[in-house]
Amino acid sequence: MTPMSAYPPSHASTPLFPLFADLDGRAVLVVGGGKVARRKVEALLEAGAAVTIVAAALEPGLNQLALLGCIRQHRNAFDPAQLDGVWLVVAASDDRRLNREVADAAAARRIFANVVDDAELSSVHAPARVRRGHLQVAVSTRGAAPVLARRLRERLEAELDESLGALTALFAAQRARIGSRFPRPGQRRRFFERLLDGDLPRLLRAGEHDRAHAYFEAELAQDPPAATTGSVTLVGAGPGDPALLTLKALRALQTADVILHDRLVGPRVLDLARRDAELVNVGKRVGGDHRATQNRIHSLMLQHARAGRRVVRLQGGDPLVFGRGGEELDFLHAHGIPCEVIPGITAALGCAADAGIALTDRRHARGVTLLSGRDVATLDRAAVAAADRTLAIYMGAGELDAIARTLIAHGRAANAPCVVIENGTLPERRILTGTLAELPALARAHVVHAPALLIVGEVAAGARRATRAERCRNGAPTVACAA
Secondary structure (H helix, E strand, O other): OOOHHHHOHHHHOOOOOOOOOOOOEEEEEEEOOOOHHHHHHHHHHHHOEEEEEEEEOOEEEEHHHHHHHOOOOOOOOHHHHHOOOOEEEEEEOOOOHHHHHHHHHEEEEEEEEOOOOOOOOOOOOOOEEEEEOEEEEEEOOOOOOOOHHHHHHHHHHHHHOHHOOOOOOOOHHHHHHHHHOOOOOHHHHHHHHHHHOHHHHHHOOOOOOHOOOOOOOOHHHOOOOOOOEEEEEEEEEEEEOOHHHHHHHHHHHHHEEEEEOOOOOOOHHHHHOOOOOOOOOOOOOOOOOOOHHHHHHHHHHHHHHHOOOOEEEOOEOOOOOOHHHHHHHHHHOOOOEEEEEEEEOOOOHHHHOOOOOOOOOOOOOOOOEEHHHHOOOOOOEEEEEEHOOEEEEEEHHHHHHHHHHHHHOOOOOOEEEEEEOOOOOOOEEEEEEEEOOHHHHHHHHHHHOOOEEEEEHHHHHHHHHHHHHHHHOOOOOEEOOOO
């Protein structure tokens, strides 16, 4: 099976730029007079478009709309001149040659064209849509999987309550008053969040519109909060896969004003942040001045919090496991900054699960020790040598040779199973299995890079079995064994 990354990028893989078009009173041309054209025309009329249709004959529904004067009809064949003054054209005929002619003519005039059931010819796509009054949620697959888009729309139809239309209408009607009452964007955003987290949605869902409006008026009458100290939340980003973030971590990302993130926090996690949040990379590098970098992090947290901003300090794994979270909490408490911790799945747990390893499998291990690569040499020899204790070693990608020698010198068996998990939980992850004696050669042969976790102990033998089975099943070059 060829990895997805092996396929070259193409125009079809480029994401669409999402837009909602205001077509009220604007001219739209539809080419075709069948049932497909009717569905497009009905949606366009709902949006207030001035629709002209090009077709010698119309199906009954379209013919009725023409008789009522809702649409105009050109009975002549399509002529590019018919595009003059048009904002959008829809090619909905069953003749692909004609549809291509329409698309080409529109492109020559820089007019967006939607060609029904032909993603290649379309310069704009009509998504599957869920509507709740002025609130609309659109789902598009760029025409690649329309059935999937419809399925997602069906799920959203069930999830999104009808009362959201009333909620949107209330906000639209009161927009000017809200803007006047809360002129600062931060104040305004917090007002909306307070409403949405309060009783207003529940009252509208229950149909208690009078009580809902009274609730809104009471909230609007409250004085805007004075400029206060912001807050800092230490958030664990987990081992890499954004699906492993906690719900509380996701909420923090989507409400943060500023996100101070580690270098190894991937773009797929950062993409979940609020679009207008300020992202600051404060990651440390091997060989850099970590003390100076940590002082900068402290300074940035203090600066933004005192400016009234909500700060997220985003760290890979869990912020209190082999991070500087404890120091950061002490610093924030010393300066009177409100703070909290949202834990994440630490690398040992996430990567072990990804490799099919039970760290404390009772058949092989009586416990697990988490340690960093630089601390291996300082451990008690008895703890290191015990065959019934699993070692999960962080931050050792560049020191695997020295770690293996040290563990063997401290009494760990040279044939003890071990596994290196690089980029655990991510699509590009690699799993390297072997023994402690084989580890240095394995690391050199495969050029291990951070982030990587080393697991030593009898439980690691399970990874060797699992990865061999995966390689046989998938043929994917994500695993390697020394034996």
